[in-house]
Structures are given as C-alpha cells and as structure tokens.
Amino acid sequence: MSTTSITCTRLSFGWPDGSSVLTDLDLAVGPGRTGLIGLNGTGKSTLLKLIAGELTPLDGSVRVAGEIGYLPQNLTLDTTLRVDEALGIAAARAALHAIEAGDAAEEHFTAVGDDWDVEERARATLDQLGLTGIGLDRTIGEVSGGESVLLRLAALLLSRPDVLLLDEPTNNLDREARHRLYDAVTAWSGVLVVVSHDRELLRLVDQIADLRPDGVHWYGGNLDAYEEAVAAEQEAAARMVRVAEADMKRQKRELTESQSKLAKRVRYGNKMHANKREPKIIMNQRKRDAQVSAGKHRIMHEQRLEDAKERLDEAVEAVRDDAEIRVDLPFTAVPPGRQVLTMRGVGLRYGARAQLDLHGPERIALLGRNGAGKSTLLRTIAGQIPPEEGEVQTHVPVRSLPQRLDVLDDGLTIVENVARLAPEATNNRIRAQLARFLFKGARADQTVGTLSGGERFRATLAAVMLAEPAPQLLMLDEPTNNLDMASVRQLTAALASYEGALIVAGHDVPFLRDIGITRWLRLDEELTPVDPEEL
Known part of the structure; x- marks a missing residue:
C-alpha cells in the first residue's frame, strides 16, 4: 500500500496574462510534517492552492489521498458569521439543541450523525489554541485578526482532515498565539504541508521541500538540518567554481600556446617555400598537412575551451545568489x-x-x-x-x-517612486543607491505593480531609506x-x-x-x- 498522500505529476500553471508559475513539476508527499520553502515568486502558495483544488492546473495532475484542510495566507472571514458557523458545527449544534429540547425529528438526528460531543470537542479545540474566552455564539467581528486565523485552524482540526495545508499560518499572530499554533503542529499526526518563513515553526517539521525553478529539492530533517546541508552544498559549489575557473584559464593558455606553435610552423613552411629547398610537390603537401593539422588543433582547443566555459557556467549556476543589501547612508x-x-x-x-x-x-x-x-x-x-x-x-x-x-x-517605476521621496537627488544618484538594494540597471525601471512580494519589500525599504x-x-x-x-x-x-x-x-x-x-x-x-x- 502506497504511503504517498499528495502526488503532483508534470504539473503546470500560469496566469491569464501568460506568466508561467509552475512548469512540469513532479511532487510526492507522504505522512509527516513537510516545510515548503523557496524564494518569493517560485509558486509556493500557488502550489498549495492547486493541491487544495482552489486553482485548476493548465496541465498535469494532482492526486490527494483523503480529505484536505486548507488554511490560506490571506484569510478573510465574514464578520457577521457566528463562531459556531465559522467552525462548521452550527447545523449539528442546532440539531443537538433541538433534540435536547424534545424535538425528535429525523432530520435532527441526521444532522448530528455520530457527532454527539460536537460542542465539547469544539470547546476543547478552542482551549487548545488559547481561545477559551470565545463563546460559540459570538460573531467573527468581535475577535481579532490573529484569533480569526486560529478559529479557522480550529475549524480544520474539528473536521479531522487527512491532509492539512497551511500557508504562512503565523503571519499576524502574536507571540502567545504562535506558540499555540506550534503546539498544534507538533501534535498533528497526519500529513502536513506548511509554507512558512517562520524559523521556529520550520524547526518543528520532519523534512524540507525547497521549491526552485528546476523543481523541488528535498532535505531530511528540520530547518537547522536543511541550512547545514545547503551550506555544505554551497561550499562544494564554490569549490567547483574555483576548479572550473582554473580549468578555463588553462584551456585559454593552451589555446594561445597552440596557436603560437602553429604560427611558427606556418612561418617555417613559408620560409622553406620561399627558399625552394624542397620539391614543389612536397612543399605543397606539407602546406596542406599543416593547414589540416592547424585546423584540427584549433578545433580541439576551442572545443576544450567551450567545454570549460560550460562547466564554469554550471558551477556558477549551482551557487545561490544571496546578494546582500548594502545601506551606505x-x-x-x-x-x-x-x-x-x-x-x-x-x-x-x-x-x-x-x-x-x-x-x-x-x-x-x-x-x-x-x-x-x-x-x-x-x-x-x-x-x-x-x-x-x-x-x-x-x-x-x-x-x-x-x-x-x-x-x-503601483503605477510608477521604482526609480520614479524614490524620486518622489527624494526630489533633490539626481537620477544617477538614485540608480547608484538602488543598485545597493539589488535593483541594478533595467531592474530599477520595473513598475512597482509588477513586483513580487520580496521585490516590493526591497523597493519600499529603498524608498524609505533613500528619502530626504x-x-x-x-x-x-x-x-x-x-x-x-x-x-x-x-x-x-x-x-x-x-x-x-x-x-x-x-x-x-x-x-x-x-x-x-x-x-x-x-x-x-x-x-x-x-x-x-x-x-
């Protein structure tokens, strides 16, 4: 029997404007807690929505074994809903109260099913998440944003899904609420996939799935184990870059030396031909042989140099771009x-x-x-x-x-936005400073409305820091x-x-x-x- 709970096969998705998010992605997730990480814009939230059935893939397939519970990143609940409605227990609770009041209608028993302890389970779950003081008859408008996130999580826990998907669940949660959520994640025994940048939460997972443009890279263990493994990878990648750079220098040197030797041979052949020291037929044959040999040597060394360049490109590609923002103000x-x-x-x-x-x-x-x-x-x-x-x-x-x-x-470029806050600064000065925030050249001319979350944050930080x-x-x-x-x-x-x-x-x-x-x-x-x- 397969232990895989989520299977994505050659999964592709793009937005109506033609921008591609995921291409031919293969993913298999089994039981346990999986932390899904990756750079902004790689498609983590989109992937969760595809698995949850909130989005339809352009190509490929998604199969999930069992029921899914999904907590989205940007949660909006109707403020007029009662807490029991948000928890999904309003119908069963109303039927239970009707039966307790003496109404033995069959539809009430159908609504309750086997869930006779629904109120007790609901209150126990709310207590577990630190929501003890929230009554089931209160409305969502009476609770804070962080409490509404925990209420949605309580609803998922009450529904007992086989697969739980959480997208940045600790955003906007205070310290106490975060710890309640950490406890719930630790106690979860089914399949859990969590998208998060919360280091404490990622220390509770069993494995890390790093979503990159070329697919998912898997790492056993929690965030600490992942960072150790990536550091070792990057050290090895940096060594490969140094080896590839040395190889390319050697190939360039050998190509230059080969060309120099062949040039000497040509000069010697021309001298012999000018002095007519050998029969013409022999000299012509020597000339043809030299040309063939020169061509073979040139092709061989040029191919070696091209191969060395490719190895260097591959080695550089393996080193992550962790460029740092520099604030020199x-x-x-x-x-x-x-x-x-x-x-x-x-x-x-x-x-x-x-x-x-x-x-x-x-x-x-x-x-x-x-x-x-x-x-x-x-x-x-x-x-x-x-x-x-x-x-x-x-x-x-x-x-x-x-x-x-x-x-x-949103309608202005990054440069134009900074210029609004620093009207006395020259265009060259603004661009020079934006380069320190990793917006170099044409990147600084991007319209703010097209930026990813991480890019928008950097652009906003740049505008605030560079203001006058x-x-x-x-x-x-x-x-x-x-x-x-x-x-x-x-x-x-x-x-x-x-x-x-x-x-x-x-x-x-x-x-x-x-x-x-x-x-x-x-x-x-x-x-x-x-x-x-x-x-």
Missing part, C-alpha cells in the same frame, strides 16, 4: 547619547499608555499581543495620527515601513511577514549596516535577535521592559 548615523524620541504620558486609541525616551542608535523591539496597539504606537510616533493625550517629540528625521507596504505608487532627509529613526511594522528566507537575510544584512535608531514591532524573535536589538519592550496597558531570555 552616512547621514543616517546617530551619535551615542543624542536624543531621538521623547514620549510623555501618551495615550493611544486602544487605551494603552506609553512613556519612552530613546537615545543614540538604540534598537528597540516592540512586542505585544495582537490588538495591543503596536501599529498605532508607530503611526503616532510617525505623526500619522495624533495621540489621545500626552506629547510625542521626535528630534531627528523619521521614516516608517508599514505592514501593508502601501508607501509606493535621510531617516535617523527607522520604524518597521512586522517586517518579515510574507518575506521568503532569502529576503529576511537581506533585510537583516541591510539593518546591520544602518547606523540610525530603530524601532521594530514584531513577533519574530529569531529575526529580532539577529538585528541586534538593544532594548526589548512589551506594549500591554503600558510599555514595560522584557527579558529576552524569557522569550
């Missing part, structure tokens, strides 16, 4: 001790209060549950909304990178949401070279550690210090 530097931000008795819309002094190039992590007001606090500091009370003073130029990345105009005046306080709101792991590495490198002050709101603790946070704060009813060792 001297005007962003903040001297130690310089006053950057002062907040006194600030009241926020959601009832929280904030008191804060920020000096020099401090790096603050802003933690807190969903709905605590972190985004509101950042917008208040940026001057986008006024505080309910109190005073906010920024003493340096401030820029903010919002969650929705709505800073840019240069930001000496940079604020980021959940910056790693929807970024692939390469983009997270690029962002980490960019922030490492940024010399201004930083406030980052988020739940991605590994990322926050990597960017050198100097002060950890939690926003609840007020701002309080947090020991990072307890996270």
Whole structure:
C-alpha cells in the first residue's frame, strides 16, 4: 500500500496574462510534517492552492489521498458569521439543541450523525489554541485578526482532515498565539504541508521541500538540518567554481600556446617555400598537412575551451545568489547619547499608555499581543495620527515601513517612486543607491505593480531609506511577514549596516535577535521592559 498522500505529476500553471508559475513539476508527499520553502515568486502558495483544488492546473495532475484542510495566507472571514458557523458545527449544534429540547425529528438526528460531543470537542479545540474566552455564539467581528486565523485552524482540526495545508499560518499572530499554533503542529499526526518563513515553526517539521525553478529539492530533517546541508552544498559549489575557473584559464593558455606553435610552423613552411629547398610537390603537401593539422588543433582547443566555459557556467549556476543589501547612508548615523524620541504620558486609541525616551542608535523591539496597539504606537510616533493625550517629540528625521507596504505608487517605476521621496537627488544618484538594494540597471525601471512580494519589500525599504532627509529613526511594522528566507537575510544584512535608531514591532524573535536589538519592550496597558531570555 502506497504511503504517498499528495502526488503532483508534470504539473503546470500560469496566469491569464501568460506568466508561467509552475512548469512540469513532479511532487510526492507522504505522512509527516513537510516545510515548503523557496524564494518569493517560485509558486509556493500557488502550489498549495492547486493541491487544495482552489486553482485548476493548465496541465498535469494532482492526486490527494483523503480529505484536505486548507488554511490560506490571506484569510478573510465574514464578520457577521457566528463562531459556531465559522467552525462548521452550527447545523449539528442546532440539531443537538433541538433534540435536547424534545424535538425528535429525523432530520435532527441526521444532522448530528455520530457527532454527539460536537460542542465539547469544539470547546476543547478552542482551549487548545488559547481561545477559551470565545463563546460559540459570538460573531467573527468581535475577535481579532490573529484569533480569526486560529478559529479557522480550529475549524480544520474539528473536521479531522487527512491532509492539512497551511500557508504562512503565523503571519499576524502574536507571540502567545504562535506558540499555540506550534503546539498544534507538533501534535498533528497526519500529513502536513506548511509554507512558512517562520524559523521556529520550520524547526518543528520532519523534512524540507525547497521549491526552485528546476523543481523541488528535498532535505531530511528540520530547518537547522536543511541550512547545514545547503551550506555544505554551497561550499562544494564554490569549490567547483574555483576548479572550473582554473580549468578555463588553462584551456585559454593552451589555446594561445597552440596557436603560437602553429604560427611558427606556418612561418617555417613559408620560409622553406620561399627558399625552394624542397620539391614543389612536397612543399605543397606539407602546406596542406599543416593547414589540416592547424585546423584540427584549433578545433580541439576551442572545443576544450567551450567545454570549460560550460562547466564554469554550471558551477556558477549551482551557487545561490544571496546578494546582500548594502545601506551606505552616512547621514543616517546617530551619535551615542543624542536624543531621538521623547514620549510623555501618551495615550493611544486602544487605551494603552506609553512613556519612552530613546537615545543614540538604540534598537528597540516592540512586542505585544495582537490588538495591543503596536501599529498605532508607530503611526503616532510617525505623526500619522495624533495621540489621545500626552506629547510625542521626535528630534531627528523619521521614516516608517508599514505592514501593508502601501508607501509606493503601483503605477510608477521604482526609480520614479524614490524620486518622489527624494526630489533633490539626481537620477544617477538614485540608480547608484538602488543598485545597493539589488535593483541594478533595467531592474530599477520595473513598475512597482509588477513586483513580487520580496521585490516590493526591497523597493519600499529603498524608498524609505533613500528619502530626504535621510531617516535617523527607522520604524518597521512586522517586517518579515510574507518575506521568503532569502529576503529576511537581506533585510537583516541591510539593518546591520544602518547606523540610525530603530524601532521594530514584531513577533519574530529569531529575526529580532539577529538585528541586534538593544532594548526589548512589551506594549500591554503600558510599555514595560522584557527579558529576552524569557522569550
């Protein structure tokens, strides 16, 4: 009996505008937890939608053994739905209540089936996911965005699918909710495929499927094992590049030496012919032999050189392009001790209060549950909304990178967007700086509306960082949401070279550690210090 639960055969998909996403993809997934990773734009979310039946392939086939549960990345639930309707148990629950009230109609027994403990299972599942206080009769409009994601997951767990597909499930979840989801993933005993950039979540999987343009590359073990294997691959690939480069230099040298020797022979033959030291018939034969020999040598060495070039191209192709963003903006530097931000008795819309002094190039992590007001606090500091009370003073130029990345105009190119925020900068200066954000040459002329998620993030970060005046306080709101792991590495490198002050709101603790946070704060009813060792 086959243990394969998902089988994709020569699967192809493209959008109506002709852009191809997947081509002749073969995939076989068995029991266990599989982490599906890959660069933005490789088709991870599209692949999950094809497996879930949300999209129809252009070619090839998808076969799934058993029932599917699918949690999409961008979840929208009708806010008027009751919780029991969102959980998919409303009909069974209503029938159960009718029977308990004495109505013995056959349709009620049919609706309940064997699910007599449906309410108890629902409440147990909600408790498991930390949703104890949410009643089954409440509406979706009364819960937070993070809670609605967990409600959808609860609905999937209640339906007991054979195959569970999760697309970036921890996006917009606070720290506590993430841990609830981690527990649910750890306890899952069926087939699980999760698309995620969440390092902690990917440490819980049994294997990694790395989706690349040439297909899926499999790695046994969790994220740590995958990164070790890829590092070894890249080291070997780099060695192959060095070997191939040396071989090509040797082939070029041998071709040059061969051509030099043949040229000497030709000169010698011409000299003999001029002096007529041999019979004409012999000299003509020698000339023909020399020409044939020269042709063979040239072809042989040119073929060797071509083969060496191909080996070098293959070796270079095997090395991943992990180019780093470089932020070389001297005007962003903040001297130690310089006053950057002062907040006194600030009241926020959601009832929280904030008191804060920020000096020099401090790096603050802003933690807190969903709905605590972190985004509101950042917008208040940026001057986008006024505080309910109190005073906010920024003493340096401030820029903010919002969650929705709505800073840019989709109809303009990347260059044009940056020019809007830096009107005094020359086109050459803008292009030179954009190259540091990996938009070189024609890439800088792409229309923003055509960019992938990772590209859009880089373009937005570039526009914010290159704005005039240069930001000496940079604020980021959940910056790693929807970024692939390469983009997270690029962002980490960019922030490492940024010399201004930083406030980052988020739940991605590994990322926050990597960017050198100097002060950890939690926003609840007020701002309080947090020991990072307890996270």
